[in-house]
Amino acid sequence: MQKTYYDPADLKKFGKISDWNKELGDKFFEYYGKVFEEGALSAREKSLIALAVAHAIQCPYCIDAYSGDGLQRGITKEEMMEALHVAAAIRGGASLVHGVQMMNKVNKLEM
Amino acid sequence: MATKSLHKRESNLANSNKQLEILSNGIFQSGELPTFKNKIAETNQFPLKAKKLEVLQINVGYMCNQVCEHCHVDAGPDRKEIMTRETMLQCLEVIKNTGAHTLDLTGGAPEMNPDFRWFVEEAAKAGIKDFIVRSNLTIIRANKKYHDLPEFFKKFNIHVVSSMPHWTRGKTDKQRGDGVFDKSIKALQELNEVGYGMPNSNLRLDLVYNPSGAFLPGDQTSMQKDFKKALKDDFDIEFHNLFAITNLPISRFLDYLIASENYEDYMYALVEAYNPVAVSNVMCTNTISVSWDGYLYDCDFNQMLELPVNSKIKHISNYNEELLEGRDIVISQHCYGCTAGAGSSCQGVVA
Numbered sequence: 001m002q003k004t005y006y007d008p009a010d011l012k013k014f015g016k017i018s019d020w021n022k023e024l025g026d027k028f029f030e031y032y033g034k035v036f037e038e039g040a041l042s043a044r045e046k047s048l049i050a051l052a053v054a055h056a057i058q059c060p061y062c063i064d065a066y067s068g069d070g071l072q073r074g075i076t077k078e079e080m081m082e083a084l085h086v087a088a089a090i091r092g093g094a095s096l097v098h099g100v101q102m103m104n105k106v107n108k109l110e111m
Numbered sequence: 112m113a114t115k116s117l118h119k120r121e122s123n124l125a126n127s128n129k130q131l132e133i134l135s136n137g138i139f140q141s142g143e144l145p146t147f148k149n150k151i152a153e154t155n156q157f158p159l160k161a162k163k164l165e166v167l168q169i170n171v172g173y174m175c176n177q178v179c180e181h182c183h184v185d186a187g188p189d190r191k192e193i194m195t196r197e198t199m200l201q202c203l204e205v206i207k208n209t210g211a212h213t214l215d216l217t218g219g220a221p222e223m224n225p226d227f228r229w230f231v232e233e234a235a236k237a238g239i240k241d242f243i244v245r246s247n248l249t250i251i252r253a254n255k256k257y258h259d260l261p262e263f264f265k266k267f268n269i270h271v272v273s274s275m276p277h278w279t280r281g282k283t284d285k286q287r288g289d290g291v292f293d294k295s296i297k298a299l300q301e302l303n304e305v306g307y308g309m310p311n312s313n314l315r316l317d318l319v320y321n322p323s324g325a326f327l328p329g330d331q332t333s334m335q336k337d338f339k340k341a342l343k344d345d346f347d348i349e350f351h352n353l354f355a356i357t358n359l360p361i362s363r364f365l366d367y368l369i370a371s372e373n374y375e376d377y378m379y380a381l382v383e384a385y386n387p388v389a390v391s392n393v394m395c396t397n398t399i400s401v402s403w404d405g406y407l408y409d410c411d412f413n414q415m416l417e418l419p420v421n422s423k424i425k426h427i428s429n430y431n432e433e434l435l436e437g438r439d440i441v442i443s444q445h446c447y448g449c450t451a452g453a454g455s456s457c458q459g460v461v462a
């Protein structure tokens with residue numbers, strides 16, 4: 001058994017999840033492929049969204065994959081970092097907006 | 112950016128045998144990844160055979176005003192290998208007698224060969240109609256004596272193919288050296304001024320993009336869209352096609368891959384992106400590459416690896432088209448760079 005939870009080499013084995021459930025695995029990968037096709041959003045925009053989401057959900061495989069994908073598409077470091085700040089702003093905002101709930105509760109309880 | 116060639120640094124990897132050894136050992140020896148030979152055999156494409164010769168690619172010397180980090184030629188100002196007029200005369204003899212319709216001049220910076228212009232003029236007299244010059248752009252700005260190159264290119268209707276790693280200064284200079292971006296932009300504007308790259312112009316100006324790092328190029332069509340928009344918006348520059356080219360794991364790029372511990376992942380990526388359809392269009396099938404000293408190779412990459420053509424004919428002085436046609440192409444694992452994705456050829460892929 002490996003000594004760490006994450007191994008970069010496992011990313012290449014992603015497709016193996018179909019081994020234990022082919023139907024759902026295949027459906028997932030087909031869906032995944034479709035999602036990232038050029039559409040109303042460009043494949044490039046989707047790659048940046050994926051990178052931001054990867055950081056929000058803190059998935060090291062996805063970060064690995066979409067940092068490389070961004071470079072391939074000619075996305076610059078500046079664009080990547082800006083996308084991350086969007087993720088961070090939403091994450092931070094999500095915490096802070098609950099501050100209203102806190103304030104409501106405190107205001108209700110306090111005399 | 113590197114400032115000296117591997118040769119000048121007396122690096123281990125300046126030795127082509129060493130490079131070939133690396134490409135054959137490790138993950139390919141252990142069978143972790145299939146060799147190129149086995150891979151193309153899967154679709155019955157082994158041995159890879161030369162078809163009819165269409166392009167004569169001549170490397171007129173390894174000297175260059177730049178020392179790009181990824182350079183597969185290991186070119187630089189410190190490289191002294193330069194084609195002589197004598198060898199050029201031998202090439203001209205061949206041009207007169209061959210069916211090849213295109214003369215593709217490369218280097219180094221081909222314009223730095225002192226007989227470059229003479230050679231183009233003579234080749235035109237000898238009947239060449241389609242010229243390609245692989246120009247690094249900055250050479251046009253490097254010295255007064257090169258300032259009129261755009262006019263010279265125009266006079267012979269030379270198809271100019273130039274590298275431009277990115278439309279931003281940062282990425283370009285990182286790969287090709289400080290100041291390269293600004294000089295390249297200026298050179299492109301000057302080429303536009305004489306008519307190169309303009310919509311509907313016959314003066315062809317194509318750009319070559321190759322990744323500045325251990326990753327593969329993205330989709331050529333969308334990169335072209337991005338390049339066109341950025342160069343037009345920011346600098347009012349026009350060009351025709353963008354060729355997205357994969358860096359081959361040889362020479363300085365191989366050195367970089369190993370030093371940055373990216374070699375294995377990069378080879379995995381190449382093998383994963385292998386496209387059997389691209390095999391039939393690799394450049395070696397219709398091109399022969401001539402080195403500065405007149406020896407013959409299947410392509411410029413094999414030239415750098417010192418893998419001579421598999422034929423009795425080894426030198427331009429005893430060139431024989433019939434004997435060379437149908438020869439088996441000499442391959443190794445670097446060939447995976449030519450078959451990744453849509454394939455990598457400045458002639459083949461037209462978006």
Ligand code: SF4
Pocket residue numbers: 175176177178179181182183184185186187218219220247
């Ligand atoms: S301009 Fe071309 S030949 Fe010169 S160092 Fe750069 S990649 Fe090599």
Ligand code: SF4
Pocket residue numbers: 393394395396409410411412413440441442443445446449
């Ligand atoms: S590296 Fe040369 S020999 Fe190999 S496939 Fe590419 S063009 Fe052909």
